[in-house]
Amino acid sequence: MNEFDLIEKYFAPLSRDGLKDDAATLSVPGGHELVVSSDTLNAGTHFLENAAPADIAHKALRSNLSDLAAMAAQPLAYQLNLAFPEKPSEKFLKDFTGALAEDQKEFGIFCSGGDTTSINGSLSISITVMGVIPGGKAPKRGGAKEDDVVILTGPVGDAFIGLQILRGKIETGDDDYFIEKYYRPRPRLDMIEHLRKHAHAAIDISDGLVADLTHICKQSNLAAEIRITDTLFSPQAQKLLHKGTVTQEELLTGGDDYELVLAVPAAARVPGHTIGVFRPGPPQVAAFDVAGTPMAFSHKGWTHF
């Protein structure tokens, strides 16, 4: 089976038009803007070399969908670029595209095209996701206002723990839970309507809560004061914190979580934990523990270089 046959058998069914042309044509509804984002995931950096094909597919597509969620955009289509170190097995392609098909159904998106290539190196997956939003409704990182509260939509740190388990560094009583959080994050597309109504700024916390909240601070030129309590962590993570298996700093800066952090007016009713407030001041995050003591971080989040 050559490259074109593999595309016909495994990738064309993910599309609407059979991937027949040099490019796809897509309609954007009148009065809407197109929202576009890209994420590349490389074996050994973003997922383990021995990761299951379905896990890789879920993580790749969902981490991209998370960027649409942060922009309050409805998913439309995605481009899938795959660079393979060697000809992929049919088993790999079946599992990989099967997982994409599941996610397409769940999140309402389809594959509009892409490219499959051979690479001198490890598997690399680059996805560009496109969504739509009524014009002017997208929250921006630079939109936070003084006295806005900081909302976190869900627990932070679970994916970091999942990665440590996969690397064989720790064991927990909840390994499956944490690994699922690492490989199969849930993009918070359920928050879209809340964001469109209330959010002045939003970002997903894939680089770590502190690093990503710092992005909002910098673009909005405001300080964020946040209070770190156990309720920011899942009950499963809290158990490990209490045992000393992981630290709060690791969970707050580890990255790979796909919850959102938002700036919304204090009076807005938005699901999630209110963890702080935006104030005038140097554009950075000031974190305090339960006792009100400032917390210091040796690093803020993930960086490639």
Next chain:
Amino acid sequence: MNEFDLIEKYFAPLSRDGLKDDAATLSVPGGHELVVSSDTLNAGTHFLENAAPADIAHKALRSNLSDLAAMAAQPLAYQLNLAFPEKPSEKFLKDFTGALAEDQKEFGIFCSGGDTTSINGSLSISITVMGVIPGGKAPKRGGAKEDDVVILTGPVGDAFIGLQILRGKIETGDDDYFIEKYYRPRPRLDMIEHLRKHAHAAIDISDGLVADLTHICKQSNLAAEIRITDTLFSPQAQKLLHKGTVTQEELLTGGDDYELVLAVPAAARVPGHTIGVFRPGPPQVAAFDVAGTPMAFSHKGWTHF
């Protein structure tokens, strides 16, 4: 300089909004469709490991723009995903983004976002290009009609010769000319209006003339009969053909050219060489030499696996 500083210094200037958000928002004019295409270029496969950063940038962006040209779409924006084996030097980034900036100006496009990552392997560049076209105006591979003529917009095979020179396999008196054709192809965006008016089908010949014309045949369920004459090749390539340095088959199947092949009504006035005609018959390309003798090809074009 860390990852975020590098993005700020070298990539943000390629954008309109400073790449501040999780995603870009783009406007698509009313009555227009969005046209989307992706191409991945990997070191050692799509360009030589020792290629100059500017050459890599030109080839990557222009090969993507060529897909827009084949769809008769006006360039709008592109996503740039870069996976680096090691932290890139500032010299590399300066040359690379400088070449992109030149092409942005020339072809009327800007960078709407992307991702920079570290990879266990060679440099990999994945671009997703977006353009716009009045609704319903994009030529499709499946649109060729019986008695349409086959138009080739420019010479075929020059890029193949360029690659052979770069690999040290041949020498010519026109090395610079051929290498430029390999690394700095000119996407035929100047053909957009002709395509919108006349083309029933179009494709770029990046995989080789015969392979790509075969795609039109298959999608349109027609045979294409083409006549191979010296006028299909550049004067520089003709010299090498006459000396026996290269063969017609190599030039016709080598790939990496970014001319277009079109199906248009015989009466249409479209610039380019009329090289054949679409007929009812098995969906494949039948090539004949000047004497009318059928030509056979041992392979039709480039495939990754």
